[in-house]
Amino acid sequence: MTEKEYTYLYQVDSPADLRKMSIAELKAYAEELRQYIVESCAKNPGHLGSSLGTIELTIALHYVYATPDDRIVWDVGHQAYAHKIITSRRDAFASNRTYGGISGFPRMEESEYDSFGAGHSSVSISAAFGIAKSLEMQEKRAHVVAIIGDGALTGGLAFEGLNNAGASPKTDILVVLNDNEMSIDKPSGALDRYLVHMSTSRWYNSLKRTLWKGLAVIPPLHRFIRKAGNAVKQGLLQNSNLFESLNFRYFGQVDGHDIEELVRTLRALKEIEGPKLLHIKTKKGKGYAPAEQDPATWHAPGRFNAATGERERTVYKADRYQDVFGQTLLDLAQNNERIVGITPAMPSGCSMNILMSQMPDRCFDVGIAEGHAVTFSAGLATGGSRPFCNIYSSFMQRAYDNVIHDVALQRLPVVLCLDRAGIVGEDGATHHGAFDLAYFGCVPNITIAAPRNEWMLRQMMYTASMADHPTVIRYPRGVGEGIEWRETPFTQIPEGRGEQLIEGDDIAIIGIGTMCNVTQRAIARTKRSVALYDIRYAKPLDTALIETIGKKFKRIITVEDGVIRGGVGEAIAAHLLRSGYSAKIINLGIEDRFVEHGKPQQLYAECGYDEEGILKAIEEI
Numbered sequence: 039m040t041e042k043e044y045t046y047l048y049q050v051d052s053p054a055d056l057r058k059m060s061i062a063e064l065k066a067y068a069e070e071l072r073q074y075i076v077e078s079c080a081k082n083p084g085h086l087g088s089s090l091g092t093i094e095l096t097i098a099l100h101y102v103y104a105t106p107d108d109r110i111v112w113d114v115g116h117q118a119y120a121h122k123i124i125t126s127r128r129d130a131f132a133s134n135r136t137y138g139g140i141s142g143f144p145r146m147e148e149s150e151y152d153s154f155g156a157g158h159s160s161v162s163i164s165a166a167f168g169i170a171k172s173l174e175m176q177e178k179r180a181h182v183v184a185i186i187g188d189g190a191l192t193g194g195l196a197f198e199g200l201n202n203a204g205a206s207p208k209t210d211i212l213v214v215l216n217d218n219e220m221s222i223d224k225p226s227g228a229l230d231r232y233l234v235h236m237s238t239s240r241w242y243n244s245l246k247r248t249l250w251k252g253l254a255v256i257p258p259l260h261r262f263i264r265k266a267g268n269a270v271k272q273g274l275l276q277n278s279n280l281f282e283s284l285n286f287r288y289f290g291q292v293d294g295h296d297i298e299e300l301v302r303t304l305r306a307l308k309e310i311e312g313p314k315l316l317h318i319k320t321k322k323g324k325g326y327a328p329a330e331q332d333p334a335t336w337h338a339p340g341r342f343n344a345a346t347g348e349r350e351r352t353v354y355k356a357d358r359y360q361d362v363f364g365q366t367l368l369d370l371a372q373n374n375e376r377i378v379g380i381t382p383a384m385p386s387g388c389s390m391n392i393l394m395s396q397m398p399d400r401c402f403d404v405g406i407a408e409g410h411a412v413t414f415s416a417g418l419a420t421g422g423s424r425p426f427c428n429i430y431s432s433f434m435q436r437a438y439d440n441v442i443h444d445v446a447l448q449r450l451p452v453v454l455c456l457d458r459a460g461i462v463g464e465d466g467a468t469h470h471g472a473f474d475l476a477y478f479g480c481v482p483n484i485t486i487a488a489p490r491n492e493w494m495l496r497q498m499m500y501t502a503s504m505a506d507h508p509t510v511i512r513y514p515r516g517v518g519e520g521i522e523w524r525e526t527p528f529t530q531i532p533e534g535r536g537e538q539l540i541e542g543d544d545i546a547i548i549g550i551g552t553m554c555n556v557t558q559r560a561i562a563r564t565k566r567s568v569a570l571y572d573i574r575y576a577k578p579l580d581t582a583l584i585e586t587i588g589k590k591f592k593r594i595i596t597v598e599d600g601v602i603r604g605g606v607g608e609a610i611a612a613h614l615l616r617s618g619y620s621a622k623i624i625n626l627g628i629e630d631r632f633v634e635h636g637k638p639q640q641l642y643a644e645c646g647y648d649e650e651g652i653l654k655a656i657e658e659i
Contacts, residue, residue, distance in 0.1 A: 039077065044070050052126050053100035053151075061298050064101065068093050068297060072325045074128075075119050080344035083464075084135055084142055087323040087336040088187070089119035091218050091294070095185070095318065096120040098300035099214075102308065103181055109153040109169050113162035113186040115143030116337070117216065125151035135464035137636030142465060153182075157468020158433065159406045160193025162186050163213055167203040170211045180210075181308060187216025187320075189383055192405030203313050204285035212307055213286065213315045216294065218322040218333075281315045290317025295324055334386060356520035357492055359513045360457055364389025365524070366496045367426055368396055370503055377503060378418060380404060380427040382411040388428040388457045408433050412440035412454070419450040424503055427452060431459040431471025431512060438477060445508045446483045452509075453502040459488075459512035460551075460599030461628075461642060466635030471512070472628050475550075475576050476604035478510050485533050486510045486576040488551030492518035493526060494574075500528040514552055514599065516638070534578035542569030545656060546591040548584075550576060550606050553597040553647065560652035568656060576606045581617075584610055588619030593659045595624045597647055602627040624655050 041048055046067040050056055059067065072093050079086045097120070099110055105125075112118045122140065123131055127149065133139025144152035154165040166184035173180050186196060203211055281288045287310070292303050300318070307314055322337075323329025328347035329336035341350040371377040371393055379401040385391040394401040404411045408429055415425040429437065434456055445452045459471035478486055485507060489495035495513055502509035539554060544567040549557045554572045561568045571587065573580060587594065594614075596607030607625035614621060626647040633641055642648035646655075 039070075039073060044074070046070050047074055047128070050124060051128070053105050053124055056097060056101050056124065059101075061301065064097055064297050064301075068097055069325070071097070071120055071123060074123065074131075076326050077344045078131055078134070079119075079339075080342050082132060082134060082136065083338065083340045084119070085116040085338050086326075087329045087333050087338075088114075088116035088218075090326055090329055091320040091322045091324045092117040092185070092187070092216060093120045093324070094295045094297045094300060095214065095216065095320070096124060098297055098304055099183060099185075100124055102301055102304040103183065106150045106153070108181040109166070109173075109183070110151070111154045111162045111166040111169065111182070111184045112144050112156045113184065113190045114159045115156040117185060117187060118144050118156070121151070122149075125149055135466070135635055137640045139635075141635060143468060155468070157466070158436065159190035160186070160196040162190070163196050163199030163203065165199075166211055166213070167199055167206070167209065170203075170209050171206065174209055181212065182210065183212045183214060185214045185216055187218055189406050191215065192383070192407055194407055194409060200281070200284045200286060207285065207312050209313065210311055211313050213313075215290070215315060215317045216320055217291070217317060218320045286313045286315040288315050288317065290315075292316065292318045294318035294320035354517045356517045357523070358389075358517050359492065359495060359515070360387070360389040361392075362492045362495050362518065362523060363428065363455060363457070363499070363513070364392035366499050368393045370426075370499060371397055371400060374424060374503060376422060376424045378402065378423050378425050380411050380415050380418070380425055382406055382408045382429060382433070384428070384430065384457075388430075388455075390428055408437040409440045412437040412452070413444045415452045415454075416440075416444040416448065416450050419445075419452050420448075425452050426455055426499070426503075428455040428457060430469070431456040431474045432462075432469050434474060435477070441478070441484075441508075442481055446481050449483045449507050451506055453499070453505075454508065454510045455499075456510060456512040458515045460514045461633065461638050461645070462515045463638045463641070464635050467632040470633055471514075472601050472633065474510070474512050475598060475600040475606055479577055479604060479606070479609060484508045484510055484577060486512070487531075487533075487574065488512050488576060490519075490549075490552055490554040490572055490574075491521040492523040493521045494531070496523050496526065497529050497531050501530045501533065504530070505533070512551065519552075519555055531574070534575045534580055536571055536573040536575070536580040536583045538569065538571050540568065540570035542567040543590075544568060545593045545595065545659060546571065546587045547595045547597060547652070547656075548573055548587065548607075548610055549597040550574070551599060553599050556642075556647070556649055557597055557652055560649040560656070563649070564653060564656055566656055573606065573610070576609070579606075579609060579613065581613055584613055585617055585619070588614045588617065588621060592621050594621050595626060595652070595655050595659060597626045597652060599647070600627055601630070603630055622659060624659050626651065626655055 047070040130140050135142040144156045146152050146155055162184035166182045170182040279288050322333040339349055379390045379393045381390045382404055383406045385394050385403050411427055415427040418425045456474050462469050487498045489498050498511050546569045547557050548571045550573050557570055596610055598606045602625045605627055611623045628645050
């Protein structure tokens with residue numbers, strides 16, 4: 039649709055414009071907003087399904103609350119596209135997730151309406167409680183709302199926030215549980231079953247709403263309502279309401295696509311002090327048939343035809359690293375009955391669904407709970423299993439303590455597979471796997487491997503499956519080099535041993551992982567005599583190879599897809615210095631800053647370690 043074909047969309051430049059509309063106009067605006075998001079994401083891919091499911095909620099929140107003075111805290115940000123468009127970023131939305139454009143997630147520096155950054159899940163309740171408590175201490179009257187959904191309530195941090203906020207009975211915080219029965223993949227676990235149980239108790243919810251209406255109108259009924267509510271829960275549900283057990287007053291369920299009911303409910307809740315939880319039911323992908331029918335695929339569908347729903351098929355020049363991992367894990371599991379897989383809610387994203395489909399009893403989706411995934415893996419290893427725990431590099435940061443204390447300290451043979459290591463692209467600073475080489479490099483007992491191609495990933499997984507210690511294998515998002523790997527015989531790669539890929543006499547370049555492939559292409563374009571080495575293991579380093587290089591070369595370049603500070607290049611330079619070798623060294627990688635969003639090639643160039651950056655370093659050294 040063109041601007042002229044929209045009736046309401048271009049009338050709303052800020053939430054203040056929404057508040058001038060009638061309920062009927064809000065409903066019409068919601069449908070136009072939904073169409074706008076579909077058409078925009080068809081051309082410029084993003085997280086579609088979650089945002090389609092929260093359109094009515096977003097409109098109601100900005101309609102009822104005086105944002106930005108009242109604060110809205112989103113969890114993850116997958117749900118926040120309507121929020122961005124309503125809050126003065128409609129025209130900028132075309133640049134969403136593109137280089138130099140707006141972020142795909144809420145960012146405080148981007149808008150005063152973005153009360154808190156939201157790139158990882160389960161943070162909203164803790165952040166919102168902190169905001170609410172700060173406002174309370176300053177005696178500022180403002181409402182604070184946290185929206186949590188897409189499976190984020192399975193994260194332990196969410197329960198820590200609920201527990202702490204529930205102990206502050208006068209602090210005004212509303213948690214909206216957006217229950218769409220999905221995260222990225224279908225959710226699992228006891229909490230999901232608990233929410234379903236609550237949703238099917240019609241007697242309880244009907245009586246709860248009746249009692250709550252009385253509370254909203256006549257405050258003195260407060261004590262009676264709470265006692266009656268507890269009796270109802272005990273009698274009908276046979277167990278206490280989890281949220282009210284944490285001193286959150288529970289209201290629900292409400293149809294999350296009924297704007298009129300949402301507005302009425304939110305207005306009433308504004309008058310009730312203290313911690314409150316509103317349970318709404320929504321449908322992921324609401325209003326767009328393809329997304330409703332297949333919410334997992336349409337979480338982030340890539341480019342598609344908005345009119346027909348036909349997705350643009352990507353033809354890969356080689357297999358994706360995640361698929362190499364998934365198939366190899368199945369192959370290993372077929373040969374070794376002790377091998378099991380663990381993932382925190384990303385079976386399709388990391389391709390562990392391959393093992394899950396063939397051996398469901400040996401694959402565990404633990405929900406969005408990275409720390410638990412690691413410690414659960416440690417327990418499995420203690421019991422004699424060989425766990426392969428796959429967590430995106432950026433999300434592994436959340437389980438750092440678990441790795442140190444529960445895996446490394448006890449020297450347990452857990453294989454930690456870090457998908458999406460290095461620059462990942464359009465999801466930006468919250469999702470780049472920039473730090474893993476640095477944050478694991480200082481932890482004792484851990485071996486750190488980085489394959490440069492598909493075949494090497496397969497062999498490093500095989501090698502790790504037989505190790506008697508923890509192993510980290512990190513590999514990037516995207517496709518490999520087109521190297522044959524399927525059904526190739528398993529071969530052990532000596533841990534802590536690098537190899538020379540190109541001979542040369544003038545300059546030595548030491549790369550790790552897929553950066554060796556970029557460096558090979560750069561060397562092919564220079565007339566200088568440049569040797570290339572793949573260190574292969576960030577830990578233990580091949581100190582003998584490094585010393586051999588130090589003896590021969592006075593000019594050395596290191597290249598890694600990660601931070602320079604504390605990275606592999608600095609470790610190599612430090613070893614050369616300790617060993618008495620003198621050389622001019624340039625470390626290429628990510629400088630001491632956060633890298634924003636854009637296509638990976640744009641970001642490699644910005645960071646100075648694409649082909650051109652490597653050629654420039656060769657000339658400079």
